[in-house]
Amino acid sequence: MDFEHSKRSRKYQKRLGAFMDEFVYPAEADHEKERAAAGPEATPTLRGLKATAKSQGLWNLFLPNEEWGAGLQNVEYAPLAEIMGRSIELAPEATNCSAPDTGNMEVLADFGSREQQQDWLVPLLNGEIRSCFAMTEPEVASSDPRNLAATAERRGDEYVINGRKWWATGAMSSDCRIAIFMGVTDPKAEPRRRYSMILVPMDGPGVEVVRDLSVFGFHERGGHGVVEFHNVRVPTSNVIADEGDGYMIAQARLGPGRIHHCMRVLGMAERAFDLMVTRAKERSAFGSAISDKSVIQDWIAEARWRLEQARLLVLRTAWLLDTVGNRAARREISAIKVVAPRTALWVIDRAIQVHGGAGIADGTPLARMWAGARSLQIADGPDEVHNMVVARREIGRYA
Numbered sequence: 558m559d560f561e562h563s564k565r566s567r568k569y570q571k572r573l574g575a576f577m578d579e580f581v582y583p584a585e586a587d588h589e590k591e592r593a594a595a596g597p598e599a600t601p602t603l604r605g606l607k608a609t610a611k612s613q614g615l616w617n618l619f620l621p622n623e624e625w626g627a628g629l630q631n632v633e634y635a636p637l638a639e640i641m642g643r644s645i646e647l648a649p650e651a652t653n654c655s656a657p658d659t660g661n662m663e664v665l666a667d668f669g670s671r672e673q674q675q676d677w678l679v680p681l682l683n684g685e686i687r688s689c690f691a692m693t694e695p696e697v698a699s700s701d702p703r704n705l706a707a708t709a710e711r712r713g714d715e716y717v718i719n720g721r722k723w724w725a726t727g728a729m730s731s732d733c734r735i736a737i738f739m740g741v742t743d744p745k746a747e748p749r750r751r752y753s754m755i756l757v758p759m760d761g762p763g764v765e766v767v768r769d770l771s772v773f774g775f776h777e778r779g780g781h782g783v784v785e786f787h788n789v790r791v792p793t794s795n796v797i798a799d800e801g802d803g804y805m806i807a808q809a810r811l812g813p814g815r816i817h818h819c820m821r822v823l824g825m826a827e828r829a830f831d832l833m834v835t836r837a838k839e840r841s842a843f844g845s846a847i848s849d850k851s852v853i854q855d856w857i858a859e860a861r862w863r864l865e866q867a868r869l870l871v872l873r874t875a876w877l878l879d880t881v882g883n884r885a886a887r888r889e890i891s892a893i894k895v896v897a898p899r900t901a902l903w904v905i906d907r908a909i910q911v912h913g914g915a916g917i918a919d920g921t922p923l924a925r926m927w928a929g930a931r932s933l934q935i936a937d938g939p940d941e942v943h944n945m946v947v948a949r950r951e952i953g954r955y956a
Contacts, residue, residue: 558876566633569618573640573652576615580606581644581651585922588647597729597769597780599650606651607684617682619654619817621879622666625682631813631875635820639868642824645929646778649821653682657690657726660814661737664754668798668806673756677735686734691722691757691784692807700942702807703748707740707786709755711793711800716742716755718763718789724936728782729769733759738786739803742796752803756795763789773928812883812890815937819871819897822933823864825926826901830860832921833908840911847911856907867893867900888950891943898933899940905930 562570584602591600599607610616618637620626629637641648649655658681665678680686697704707720720740727733735758742753757764765787769780798806834857837848847853874893877886905927909916916923934940 563633570636573615573637580609581648610652615652617653619659625666630879632879635872635875638817638820639824642821643828645825653684658688660810661688661690664806664810687727687730687732688735689725689728689733691725691736692739693724695723700939709740709742709753714793715790718786721785723783725782725784727779728766728784729780742800749804750801753800754797754803754806757791761789763787772932775925775928811937815890815894816874818933819893822897822901822930823868826864826904829905829908829926833911836911860904860907863900863903867897870896888947891946894943895940898930901930
């Protein structure tokens with residue numbers, strides 16, 4: 558693996574960094590003031606940032622498919638996602654690189670029909686609408702997708718959809734126009750062929766957005782919706798790829814999605830590191846700056862090497878995705894899904910401690926960062942499942 562960033566990636570890093578310095582960081586305070594009035598909708602500040610990013614060509618950077626996106630490889634996109642992660646509430650969506658739209662756009666680009674792409678992918682790419690991913694269910698352990706119970710029964714040229722989903726990120730916003738629903742289409746098939754992914758318009762009869770779910774008390778832009786489907790009818794042409802391909806598509810979707818989360822969470826951790834060191838230099842206790850205390854120096858040193866270790870593993874995984882594909886890199890994807898959030902949590906926790914009372918108040922982004930990083934130990938598969946994947950691969954080498 559070559560550790561040198563490509564010329565193309567360096568060019569985007571420079572442009573994105575300038576965009577963050579000139580537009581994003583200065584806008585954070587205004588965005589925070591507007592949040593209460595905006596609720597799950599985009600704030601005026603965020604909408605302005607999206608227009609600016611689009612005009613500067615900092616748009617859809619995540620898509621390696623050159624027909625639809627920037628054509629960057631995963632290893633080229635990794636440092637860009639990390640830069641965006643430094644302002645997690647604004648930068649990813651401002652550049653049209655935020656979840657769950659990124660994963661949904663990849664699904665439509667890779668598996669969608671031309672009609673589906675024109676109807677839904679193009680508006681998503683243009684930032685005209687948003688989407689949600691309706692897979693996780695409250696009644697079952699969704700860490701094993703074979704447990705999913707929501708159904709899509711075929712009746713003639715329609716599917717009749719029933720079920721209850723939750724953690725449908727973005728579903729609370731009026732911009733959310735389409736859901737990718739995963740449900741059982743053939744309960745008698747072998748487990749990996751029971752499920753299909755189907756496009757369901759959010760304004761269709763029988764689609765009910767019940768309520769929003771908070772993350773440790775924080776309500777995020779777009780929300781995390783509980784969505785119920787009551788005899789929702791959609792044409793069979795809304796199935797993505799073929800009936801029974803849902804499990805396969807889910808695996809293809811979640812690989813890049815997981816690595817994007819890991820890239821962004823390292824950016825969050827780097828921002829927390831900056832805040833920690835700045836605070837340590839500014840505050841005095843017992844006769845000197847707390848940055849002079851050995852325990853604080855130990856935290857700073859350990860935070861730096863933890864971040865560098867995690868970044869190297871993320872970059873290697875991105876390189877493997879580019880060179881050998883999702884399936885061959887499954888062990889590494891699971892490894893970084895555990896390592897990156899744990900690393901971020903460690904760094905953010907120490908930054909909170911250095912800030913003292915300010916670290917748990919709402920005057921810094923640290924508490925919200927901690928909540929976001931902690932949720933990633935559950936989202937897209939809990940740590941325990943990913944550790945199981947790694948362990949089984951290692952044990953299998955000794956067979």
